[in-house]
Amino acid sequence: MHSLPTRDLFGRARRGLVAAALLAGVAIPVAMPALPAAAQAAPVGSLSFSPSTSNVPSVPAPPTQAPTFTVDVMASASTTAVFGWQFGFTYDPAKVTVTAINMTDEFLSAGGNTFHNPCDFTTTAGTVVGCASALTSPTATGVTAAGRLMQVTLRPIANGSTALTITPGSTGSFLSGSGGVTLATTLNNGTVNVGPVAAANLAIQNATTVATATPAGASFNVTFTVANTGTASAPAGTATVAVTSATPATVSVPVAAINAGANSGTLTAGPFTLTSGSTLAQVTITDGSASGSTAYSFAAFNSTGTTQLTATLAGFITLTAPPAVSNFALAVGPNTFGGAGNTLNVKSNLSSYSVTVAGDNAGQFTEFDPGTSAYVAPPAGAQLANALHVLTGTVNVALSGAAQPFVSNTRANYAPSGAGDNYTITYNQQVTGNDAPVNPPHTYREVVTWAAAGVF
Amino acid sequence: MYVNTVAAWIGLRRLAPVRILLLTLALLWPVATNAQQSAGTDAGLGVDGVIADYTVQPGQVLEHIMNVRLGKDAPQALDVQVDARGLGQALDGAAIALEPADDTSPFSARTFISNIDHTRLHLEPGSAQSVKATIAVPDDVNSGTRYADIYFHSEPTGSGRVGVVLATHVTVILSLAGSEVTQTGSINKLEVAPVESGKPIQVTTVVQNTGNRHYRANALVGITDSRGKQVAQVLVPQSGSSILPGFPRAYVAAFPLLDNLDGLPIGAYSVDSKIVLDDGRLLDDHQTSFQVTEPYDPFPDLDPSTRVVVKYNDEEPKPIDAREQADLRVVFSDTGKVTGTVVLGRFKTTPSGAPRISDATVDGGLNKPGLKYWGLAVQGFSKGIAEVTGFYSDAELNGILPNSLLLAHRVSPAPGWVKLDNLSVFPNAQNTRGEVPVQVLTASVPIALSGDPVAPTLLDALGNYPVIVGAIALVMVGLLGGAFAIGRRRRSAR
Numbered sequence: 037m038h039s040l041p042t043r044d045l046f047g048r049a050r051r052g053l054v055a056a057a058l059l060a061g062v063a064i065p066v067a068m069p070a071l072p073a074a075a076q077a078a079p080v081g082s083l084s085f086s087p088s089t090s091n092v093p094s095v096p097a098p099p100t101q102a103p104t105f106t107v108d109v110m111a112s113a114s115t116t117a118v119f120g121w122q123f124g125f126t127y128d129p130a131k132v133t134v135t136a137i138n139m140t141d142e143f144l145s146a147g148g149n150t151f152h153n154p155c156d157f158t159t160t161a162g163t164v165v166g167c168a169s170a171l172t173s174p175t176a177t178g179v180t181a182a183g184r185l186m187q188v189t190l191r192p193i194a195n196g197s198t199a200l201t202i203t204p205g206s207t208g209s210f211l212s213g214s215g216g217v218t219l220a221t222t223l224n225n226g227t228v229n230v231g232p233v234a235a236a237n238l239a240i241q242n243a244t245t246v247a248t249a250t251p252a253g254a255s256f257n258v259t260f261t262v263a264n265t266g267t268a269s270a271p272a273g274t275a276t277v278a279v280t281s282a283t284p285a286t287v288s289v290p291v292a293a294i295n296a297g298a299n300s301g302t303l304t305a306g307p308f309t310l311t312s313g314s315t316l317a318q319v320t321i322t323d324g325s326a327s328g329s330t331a332y333s334f335a336a337f338n339s340t341g342t343t344q345l346t347a348t349l350a351g352f353i354t355l356t357a358p359p360a361v362s363n364f365a366l367a368v369g370p371n372t373f374g375g376a377g378n379t380l381n382v383k384s385n386l387s388s389y390s391v392t393v394a395g396d397n398a399g400q401f402t403e404f405d406p407g408t409s410a411y412v413a414p415p416a417g418a419q420l421a422n423a424l425h426v427l428t429g430t431v432n433v434a435l436s437g438a439a440q441p442f443v444s445n446t447r448a449n450y451a452p453s454g455a456g457d458n459y460t461i462t463y464n465q466q467v468t469g470n471d472a473p474v475n476p477p478h479t480y481r482e483v484v485t486w487a488a489a490g491v492f
Numbered sequence: 493m494y495v496n497t498v499a500a501w502i503g504l505r506r507l508a509p510v511r512i513l514l515l516t517l518a519l520l521w522p523v524a525t526n527a528q529q530s531a532g533t534d535a536g537l538g539v540d541g542v543i544a545d546y547t548v549q550p551g552q553v554l555e556h557i558m559n560v561r562l563g564k565d566a567p568q569a570l571d572v573q574v575d576a577r578g579l580g581q582a583l584d585g586a587a588i589a590l591e592p593a594d595d596t597s598p599f600s601a602r603t604f605i606s607n608i609d610h611t612r613l614h615l616e617p618g619s620a621q622s623v624k625a626t627i628a629v630p631d632d633v634n635s636g637t638r639y640a641d642i643y644f645h646s647e648p649t650g651s652g653r654v655g656v657v658l659a660t661h662v663t664v665i666l667s668l669a670g671s672e673v674t675q676t677g678s679i680n681k682l683e684v685a686p687v688e689s690g691k692p693i694q695v696t697t698v699v700q701n702t703g704n705r706h707y708r709a710n711a712l713v714g715i716t717d718s719r720g721k722q723v724a725q726v727l728v729p730q731s732g733s734s735i736l737p738g739f740p741r742a743y744v745a746a747f748p749l750l751d752n753l754d755g756l757p758i759g760a761y762s763v764d765s766k767i768v769l770d771d772g773r774l775l776d777d778h779q780t781s782f783q784v785t786e787p788y789d790p791f792p793d794l795d796p797s798t799r800v801v802v803k804y805n806d807e808e809p810k811p812i813d814a815r816e817q818a819d820l821r822v823v824f825s826d827t828g829k830v831t832g833t834v835v836l837g838r839f840k841t842t843p844s845g846a847p848r849i850s851d852a853t854v855d856g857g858l859n860k861p862g863l864k865y866w867g868l869a870v871q872g873f874s875k876g877i878a879e880v881t882g883f884y885s886d887a888e889l890n891g892i893l894p895n896s897l898l899l900a901h902r903v904s905p906a907p908g909w910v911k912l913d914n915l916s917v918f919p920n921a922q923n924t925r926g927e928v929p930v931q932v933l934t935a936s937v938p939i940a941l942s943g944d945p946v947a948p949t950l951l952d953a954l955g956n957y958p959v960i961v962g963a964i965a966l967v968m969v970g971l972l973g974g975a976f977a978i979g980r981r982r983r984s985a986r
Contacts, residue, residue, distance in 0.1 A: 244559070244620075244622070351540075351542050351543050352538055352540040352541070352542060353538065353539060353542050353660055354536040354537065354538030354539075354563070355536050355537055355538075355658050355659075355660060356535045356536030356537075356563070357536075357649075357656040357658050358656065360649045360650035360652060360654055360655050360656050361650075361652060361653045361654035362650055362652030362653060363652065363653070364653050364654075366653075368854065369852075369853055369854035370853060370854065370856070370907055370908075372907075381535075381536060383536065383538070386542070390585075390586075390587070390733070392587065401653075404651070406651045409651060424654075429929055429931070430929045430931035432903070432907075438582060438586070439582065439586045439587065439588055440582070440584065440586055441584050441586045441731070441732060444731070444732065455533070456536075463654065464907050466907075479652065479653065480653065481651070481652070481655065482653070482654055482655070483648045483654070483655040483656070483657055484654060484655070484656055484657070485645070485659055486656065486657070486658055486659065487587065487589075487645070487659035487660065487661060488542075488659070488660050488661070489542070489587040489660070489661035489663060489733070490542045490543045490661075490663060491732060491733045492543060492545070492663055492665065492706065492733050492734055
C-alpha cells in the first residue's frame with residue numbers, strides 16, 4: 037500500500053511537468069517543424085470555427101463602427117483522451133480585428149481543473165498566439181467529448197473576405213494526450229465575409245436530348261450547358277446526368293473551371309438507351325446545387341388499322357426547300373427552269389408524310405418592288421396570265437393560292453440511308469404575248485410555300 | 493411599264509413582234525443574283541413533335557413541346573412564325589392551316605391552344621429552339637375529338653423571281669377520354685366526266701365525314717352496262733391523311749379500260765360507288781348513270797394490226813419486244829410486282845389533238861417534224877420506269893439527221909411535247925432510246941420519233957426555185973458568151 041502514495045506522487049509530478057512544459061512552451065515559443073505527413077498518425081479529433089463561414093453586414097461609413105460578432109472555436113469528439121490543447125490563428129487585419137477572446141473552454145473543463153493561458157491578440161495585428169489549456173488534476177483521465185474552447189469577438193474593418201487560419205501552438209501541437217504526447221489533429225479553418233461577397237453560382241441551361249441517329253430511335257444523348265451566373269469563378273467540377281427508364285442510369289461529365297459570367301459550352305453525356313418497352317426517359321442534370329431537367333421520348337408510329345395512331349411524340353419532319361431563284365430571265369413562250377440540283381428534300385421518321393405546295397397571288401407571277409419588298413398587284417402592277425407549274429417526276433401542279441398535294445411517302449419507302457427523299461423540282465412558266473413587261477428594278481415574283489405534315 | 497409607254501409613244505404598241513421583243517428585253521433585264529440556297533445534307537427546317545395526339549379529360553391543361561431547328565448547312569438564317577390555326581383539309585386531302593375566320597368546324601381545338609411561348613423565332617444555321625404550346629381543354633368539352641394545327645412557317649427567302657416559304661403543320665388531336673367514337677360518312681357527290689375516246693373514263697366520288705372522329709376509307713367504284721353486266725371496277729385507296737370530321741374528301745377513279753380494248757358501245761351505263769372503311773365496314777353506297785353518246789375507244793389512234801397486249805399477274809413485268817409488230821421495245825424497271833396490262837402499237841397517223849410536235853415551242857410543240865408515232869399505255873402499275881426503244885429504217889428518216897433523233901411524249905394540255913429522259917441514239921442499230929415514268933403512261937400517251945432536218949445547201953435551196961436558177965444560168969451564159977465575142981473581135985482587129 038505504501039507504494040500507492042509514491043505512485044500518486046509521481047503521477048501528480050508527471051502531470052505537473054506536462055502542464056509546466058505545456059505552459060513553458062506557450063510562454064517560450066519554440067519553432068517546431070511539423071512532422072512529415074507520412075509519419076503522422078491518424079487524426080483523433082479536429083479543431084474548427086463555428087460558424088465556419090461568417091457573413092456579416094457591410095462596414096458602415098465612418099465614424100460609425102461596424103458591430104462586433106463572435107466566432108466559437110470548437111473541438112470535436114476525439115478517439116483518444118485529450119489532456120490539453122494549444123493553438124493560435126491568423127486573419128487579415130485589413131478586414132477584421134479581434135477585440136476580445138473569452139476562454140470558456142467547456143471542452144477541457146469537463147475533464148476537471150484546467151489551467152488556461154490567455155491568447156495574445158494585440159501584439160501583432162492579424163495574429164493570435166499563445167492560446168492554451170491543460171488539465172491539472174492528478175486524477176484527470178482526459179476528455180473525449182466535443183466542446184467549445186473559446187469565443188472570439190471580432191469587429192469588421194473593411195468589406196471583403198479573410199480566412200481564419202489555425203496555427204500550431206508553441207510546441208507545434210494542437211491537441212495533446214496523456215504525458216503531453218502530441219495528438220494528430222484535423223484543422224478546419226474558417227472564413228469571414230464582410231459585406232457583399234463574390235461567389236460563383238452555377239446553373240444548368242439548355243438541357244435537351246438529341247437522338248443519336250436519323251431517323252430517331254431508342255438511343256439518345258443529353259446535351260446541356262453549365263453557366264456561372266455568379267460573381268466569382270467556379271472551380272472545375274463534375275456534373276451528373278441521371279436518367280430514368282434508360283441505361284446507363286447515370287453518367288458523370290467533367291466540367292472545367294468557369295469564369296464569372298461564362299459558361300462551359302455544350303456538354304454531352306451519353307449515349308443512353310431507352311429500356312425495352314419504355315417510350316419516355318426523364319433526365320436530371322446536377323452540378324453541385326445546380327440542377328436541370330429534360331426528357332427524351334421515342335415511340336415507333338404504328339397504325340392500328342383503324343386510323344388511330346398509338347404514339348404521339350418525337351415524330352419529326354425536316355424540310356429542305358429548293359433554292360430561291362433570283363436571276364432567271366423569262367421570255368415569251370414556255371420557260372422551264374430549276375431541274376437538276378434544284379432539290380426538295382424531306383426527312384421524317386413518321387409512318388408517312390405529305391408535302392403540299394401553294395403560291396402567292398393564285399400562283400401567278402406578280403410585279404414586285406424589291407425596294408419595298410411588296411407586290412404591286414393589278415391593276416396598278418402587272419401579273420402573268422398563267423400560273424406557275426411546279427413539277428417533279430410525273431407530278432405537275434399548277435400553283436394556286438390553296439395548298440395542293442405535291443409529294444408523299446411512307447416509311448417503307450424512305451431512303452434507307454436516312455438522307456431523306458430527294459425530289460428534283462422543275463418550274464414551268466408559260467408567258468404569252470399579252471403578258472406585260474415590268475419596269476426594272478421591279479421584277480416578276482412568285483413565292484412558293486412548301487408545307488410538310490405527318491399523315492395520321 | 494415604261495416599255496409599254498415607249499412602245500405606245502412610237503406607235504408600235506399594236507405590233508405584236510415589237511411588243512414581244514420589248515417584253516423579252518424587259519424580262520431579260522439582269523437581276524442581282526442572291527446567294528443560292530442549296531439542299532445540303534443538313535440544311536432544312538426541322539420540327540420535332542409534329543403530331544400531338546393526346547387523350548384528355550375536360551378541364552385538363554397540357555403542354556406540348558416541339559423543337560424547331562435549322563440545319564447547320566443552311567445558307568442563311570431563317571425567321572419563323574408559329575401560329576395556332578384551325579386544322580382543315582382540301583378536297584384532295586391537303587392539310588390547310590385555317591385562319592380564325594375560316595375555322596368554323598365544331599371540332600376545332602384552335603381556341604384550346606391558350607399559349608405558345610415563342611411565336612417568332614430567329615434561327616441561325618445549326619441552331620434550335622424549343623417551343624411549348626399550352627393546351628387547355630374547356631370544362632364543358634366532354635366527348636368526341638378535337639383538332640388544331642400549330643403552324644410553323646418561315647418568312648419568304650430572297651426577293652428575286654421565286655421566293656420560298658418553308659412550313660410544317662403540327663397536327664393536334666385531342667381525344668376526350670371515354671367518349672363514344674362515331675364513324676359515319678355520306679356520299680354527297682358522284683359524277684362522271686364527259687366520256688372521250690383516248691382518255692380514261694373518270695368518276696369522282698365526294699364523301700363527307702359525318703362522324704365525330706377521323707378515319708381512313710377507300711372507294712370501290714364500278715361501271716355496269718344497261719344489261720347489268722359489270723364493265724370494270726376500280727378500288728381507289730385513300731391518299732393523304734385520314735378524313736377529319738366535318739370535312740369532305742374526293743376520290744377520283746380512272747378507267748383506262750386497257751383490258752377491254754373493244755371499248756364501250758353507245759348506250760346508258762350506271763356507276764356504283766361504295767365508301768368502305770379500312771376494316772371493311774360500308775360507310776355509304778351511291779349510284780348514278782351516264783350516257784356514252786359516241787362509241788368509246790380506249791386507244792383510238794392505234795393501228796390494230798400493230799397492237800400488242802401484255803398482261804401481268806402479280807409478277808415483275810418482263811420486257812416487251814414488239815419490234816416485229818410495232819418497231820418498239822419496252823423494258824420496265826423498279827415497278828415491283830404488277831397485276832395489270834400493257835398496250836402498245838403504232839399510230840396510223842399523226843395523233844389527234846393539240847399540240848402537234850411540229851408546232852412552235854411557244855405552242856407546246858418541239859418545232860421538229862414527227863417521223864413516226866407509237867401509243868403506249870399501262871394499267872395496274874403504281875411506280876417504276878419504262879425504257880422505250882423506237883426502231884426506224886433509213887427510208888423513214890426523210891431527211892432527218894440520224895444523230896439528232898429523239899423520242900418525246902405529249903402531256904396535254906401543258907406543257908405539251910416533252911423529250912424522254914436519258915435519250916440516246918444508235919444510228920448503226922437504227923434505234924433511239926429514252927426513259928419515262930410509268931405513271932405518265934396511264935393515259936394512252938402518244939410517243940413520237942423526231943429530229944432535226946439536214947441543213948439545206950444553196951443548191952438545195954435554189955432547187956425549189958427553178959425560174960431563178962434558169963435566169964441565173966442565162967445570165968452566166970450571156971456573160972461568158974459576151975466575153976468570148978469581145979475576145980474574138982480584139983484578135984480580128986489586130
